[in-house]
Amino acid sequence: MKSRVLRVKDYREVDVKSLLKPFVLDGEALEAELRRLTNPYIRWENGTTVSPGDQVVCRLASDCPRFQKEKVRFVAGSSMFHKDLEDMSIGMEVGETRETILPEGKVSLTLTGVMNRVVPEPRDEMVEKLGLEGVHTVAAYRTYLLEQQKAAAFQEDSYDALNHLMREVINGSEFVLNREDWAEAINRELDRCRKLCRQEGMVLEKMTPEQFKGRIPVKSYHELVAMLQYDGWDKLCRYLLGCRYAENDGFRVREAEYREFIADYVRSWHVSEENAREANPYDSFIFNEYAGHAYTVLKEYIRKFY
Amino acid sequence: MSIQNADKSNFKELISEDFVIADFYGTTCVPCKLFSKILEDIEAEIPFLNIVKLNTTENPEIAEEYGITAVPTIHFYKDGKLVDSHVGVMQPQAVKDVIAQYMYA
Numbered sequence: 001m002k003s004r005v006l007r008v009k010d011y012r013e014v015d016v017k018s019l020l021k022p023f024v025l026d027g028e029a030l031e032a033e034l035r036r037l038t039n040p041y042i043r044w045e046n047g048t049t050v051s052p053g054d055q056v057v058c059r060l061a062s063d064c065p066r067f068q069k070e071k072v073r074f075v076a077g078s079s080m081f082h083k084d085l086e087d088m089s090i091g092m093e094v095g096e097t098r099e100t101i102l103p104e105g106k107v108s109l110t111l112t113g114v115m116n117r118v119v120p121e122p123r124d125e126m127v128e129k130l131g132l133e134g135v136h137t138v139a140a141y142r143t144y145l146l147e148q149q150k151a152a153a154f155q156e157d158s159y160d161a162l163n164h165l166m167r168e169v170i171n172g173s174e175f176v177l178n179r180e181d182w183a184e185a186i187n188r189e190l191d192r193c194r195k196l197c198r199q200e201g202m203v204l205e206k207m208t209p210e211q212f213k214g215r216i217p218v219k220s221y222h223e224l225v226a227m228l229q230y231d232g233w234d235k236l237c238r239y240l241l242g243c244r245y246a247e248n249d250g251f252r253v254r255e256a257e258y259r260e261f262i263a264d265y266v267r268s269w270h271v272s273e274e275n276a277r278e279a280n281p282y283d284s285f286i287f288n289e290y291a292g293h294a295y296t297v298l299k300e301y302i303r304k305f306y
Numbered sequence: 307m308s309i310q311n312a313d314k315s316n317f318k319e320l321i322s323e324d325f326v327i328a329d330f331y332g333t334t335c336v337p338c339k340l341f342s343k344i345l346e347d348i349e350a351e352i353p354f355l356n357i358v359k360l361n362t363t364e365n366p367e368i369a370e371e372y373g374i375t376a377v378p379t380i381h382f383y384k385d386g387k388l389v390d391s392h393v394g395v396m397q398p399q400a401v402k403d404v405i406a407q408y409m410y411a
Binding site for chain 2: 042044053072073074079080081082264267268270
């Protein structure tokens with residue numbers, strides 16, 4: 001490749017703090033995840049009185065066929081069977097009968113059994129069984145969940161800041177960009193799309209807007225070429241930046257990573273290894289990995305401010 | 307536990323009776339993992355609900371037979387008949403709405 005980078009703008013000179021949204025904890029989601037810890041330990045015990053969440057077994061009698069049933073099982077308060085009847089069952093004792101008037105007619109409900117839902121408090125041994133490295137207590141699990149939530153929020157909240165930073169670094173750096181390298185990058189991607197389409201029985205150049213829908217965000221082949229040309233310069237810059245960063249931080253992409261990528265692709269897309277390799281040639285993989293590495297480096301920098 | 311992992315040898319049998327939720331998922335699919343948690347929550351709430359999970363990565367022939375083109379795909383069966391379906395993650399209340407509509411019908 002004849003293209004090269006002459007000078008790289010130091011990303012630490014760019015202010016990204018103002019572009020980052022502050023992290024806001026979703027306490028409800030955190031508590032829901034903690035409650036999930038106890039799911040496998042919920043017990044159902046034979047009981048005598050119905051409380052919300054309990055399993056109810058009852059006999060229904062009514063002139064309405066829908067409510068003429070010998071054995072019905074529902075969860076009290078779930079509203080999945082019949083809200084009024086479920087509400088009526090709450091507080092009933094086994095053997096007790098209650099009646100209500102519904103729009104469909106009079107319904108009598110006799111409670112024949114109840115299983116009380118017993119939810120234990122989260123315990124350290126429940127956390128231990130999850131097998132998370134370094135996470136052995138409920139307190140540590142809470143911290144772990146918080147970190148997970150923060151990491152997920154960062155993925156979303158860092159998008160604008162990351163694009164801004166990348167733009168600033170590219171604009172502030174000096175590159176020698178060779179037209180042939182640019183054309184090669186575009187043609188490589190076009191060729192990749194062409195092979196993918198052929199594997200699905202289509203001809204890229206003749207694809208209709210319907211065929212593009214859900215596959216590539218364009219409506220025609222010419223739009224696709226224009227999109228790749230437009231992005232080509234920046235992608236070439238990102239590749240060169242990624243290579244430069246890799247020289248400093250030791251990032252390397254080897255054949256083993258490619259083999260792993262192909263194996264994942266085969267599993268995910270249910271294609272043969274031959275088709276996976278055809279759609280993802282080694283040189284495309286390398287180019288994309290180094291271009292992606294530029295993003296990774298900048299993202300790690302932004303993370304410090306989140 | 308009412309969540310059962312199916313394969314090509316038993317999938318049809320597992321969806322043939324009563325009301326069944328079939329979750330078609332992929333091994334590396336992140337949204338599938340999210341939906342899996344939602345199903346586990348629902349199972350913890352309604353333990354007598356029949357939930358069948360099928361790994362489409364390991365059972366592509368079943369996925370093809372049932373027209374699964376994306377994961378997660380959720381099928382709702384009543385006595386073996388497909389009564390509702392959804393592609394993508396369903397929120398808990400949406401799943402419960404379908405249960406309410408068909409389980410006691």
